[in-house]
Amino acid sequence: MSAIEVIPVDRYILLSTILFTIGVLGVLYRRNAIIIFMCIELMLNAVNLLLVAFSSFLSDSKGQVFVFFIMAVAAAEVAVGLAILMMVYRNSKSTDIDDLNKLKG
Amino acid sequence: MEASVTTYLFYLLSFLVIMFGCLVVITKNPVHSVLYLVLTFFAIAGHYVLLNAQFLAAVHVIVYAGAIMVLFLFILMMMNLNDETEKHKSIWLKASATVASGALLVVLVGAIKGTVLTKPAKIVDTNIGLIENLGKTLFNDFLLPFEVSSILLLAAMVGAVMLGKKESN
Numbered sequence: 001m002s003a004i005e006v007i008p009v010d011r012y013i014l015l016s017t018i019l020f021t022i023g024v025l026g027v028l029y030r031r032n033a034i035i036i037f038m039c040i041e042l043m044l045n046a047v048n049l050l051l052v053a054f055s056s057f058l059s060d061s062k063g064q065v066f067v068f069f070i071m072a073v074a075a076a077e078v079a080v081g082l083a084i085l086m087m088v089y090r091n092s093k094s095t096d097i098d099d100l101n102k103l104k105g
Numbered sequence: 106m107e108a109s110v111t112t113y114l115f116y117l118l119s120f121l122v123i124m125f126g127c128l129v130v131i132t133k134n135p136v137h138s139v140l141y142l143v144l145t146f147f148a149i150a151g152h153y154v155l156l157n158a159q160f161l162a163a164v165h166v167i168v169y170a171g172a173i174m175v176l177f178l179f180i181l182m183m184m185n186l187n188d189e190t191e192k193h194k195s196i197w198l199k200a201s202a203t204v205a206s207g208a209l210l211v212v213l214v215g216a217i218k219g220t221v222l223t224k225p226a227k228i229v230d231t232n233i234g235l236i237e238n239l240g241k242t243l244f245n246d247f248l249l250p251f252e253v254s255s256i257l258l259l260a261a262m263v264g265a266v267m268l269g270k271k272e273s274n
Contacts, residue, residue, distance in 0.1 A: 002231055003111050003155035009225070013217055015119050019126055021210040026130040028202035034135060034181060038142050041173065042126055045149055048165075056156040059226035061233040061242045064161050068243070071168050072254045076261030078173050082180050083268035089184050 004056040012053035019046035033085055033095040037078065044074050114155060121148040135186050139177050146170045158234035 019042060026039030048067045055063025089095055092102075125145040132138050146169045153162035232238055243251060 002157045002229055003115055003152075004157075004225070005229055006111050007115050009222060010217070011115070011119075014214065015122065017210065017213045017217065018123055021206050021213070022123070022126040022130060024209055025202060025206035028205060029130055029199060032135060032186070034177065034184075034186070035129075035138055038129060038138060038177065041142065041169070042129065042145065045146070045169075049149055049152060052153055052156050052158050052161060055233065056158065056229075057225050058223075059228065059230040059233060061238050062246065064158055064234060064239055065243050065247050067161055068164070068239075069247075069250060069254055071164070072258060075168065075173060076257050078176060079261050079265040080268070082176060083265040086180065086183070087268055095184065095186070 002056060004053065009053060009057045012050060016046045016050040016053070019043075019049065031096050031098055033088075033097050033100070034082075036097065037081055037085075041074065041078070044070060111155060114151070118148050118151045118155070121145075122152070135181050136178070139174055139181065142177075143170045143174050146174070153234075156234070157231045160234055160236045160239060 023039045023041075023043035023046065026042065027036050030036060030039070048070055051063045051067050051070075055061060085095055088100065092099060094100075122145055125141045125148060128141040129138050129145065132141060146165065150162040150165045150170075153159075153165060
């Protein structure tokens with residue numbers, strides 16, 4: 001039995017909203033750039049969960065294919081982002097976003 | 106009887122997702138944050154199984170918990186950030202961050218309350234998450250985006266290698 005038959009879809013919308021907000025909170029709350037990356041992953045996963053819930057709700061597999069594309073984009077983003085962070089760490093010995101103000105002028 | 110088991114599992118997994126998500130943000134040690142994020146991903150994979158997206162659940166565990174989070178752990182290990190070296194924001198910044206995200210939650214929930222949802226599908230097809238149907242959709246309707254995403258991954262790989270290379274000057 002699919003969960004979508006017994007759980008109303010609003011519950012999934014609410015759960016995804018809460019998860020997305022936790023990701024936003026993490027981006028605003030923490031100073032370590034790696035943790036901020038992880039919170040962005042959390043937000044992407046909130047969207048993924050909602051896409052799968054709607055795909056199951058409408059019995060349409062297109063939503064799940066979109067989740068694959070989001071996963072591919074997330075993997076690319078993490079690879080490039082962490083490489084940039086390694087460069088930043090090599091130059092300034094810190095990943096604290098408050099120390100990364102060289103572009104401020 | 107079976108329906109109630111599914112309901113309990115939904116609420117249990119939702120509780121786990123929210124609790125581990127909060128712990129990712131709150132925990133001081135970055136390595137613990139990564140491990141809590143892995144647990145969050147496992148709980149989300151459980152949600153995918155409940156929603157009959159079995160193949161997606163497997164891919165989610167392999168790609169996120171297996172690849173992306175190992176990359177994060179590896180970077181943390183290379184930077185030697187496994188102890189609590191992070192200076193903390195002032196209490197005012199933390200309080201304003203909490204208030205801002207709480208206000209965002211209120212706005213989003215308020216917007217959702219006002220929406221009218223479409224009717225669900227009449228016949229619930231439990232096979233849409235299987236690899237056969239997903240593959241048919243992927244290679245019929247989404248062939249061009251699939252090829253474009255392969256170019257994106259190639260570009261990301263080249264970019265990561267370029268950035269990670271030691272400068273030879």
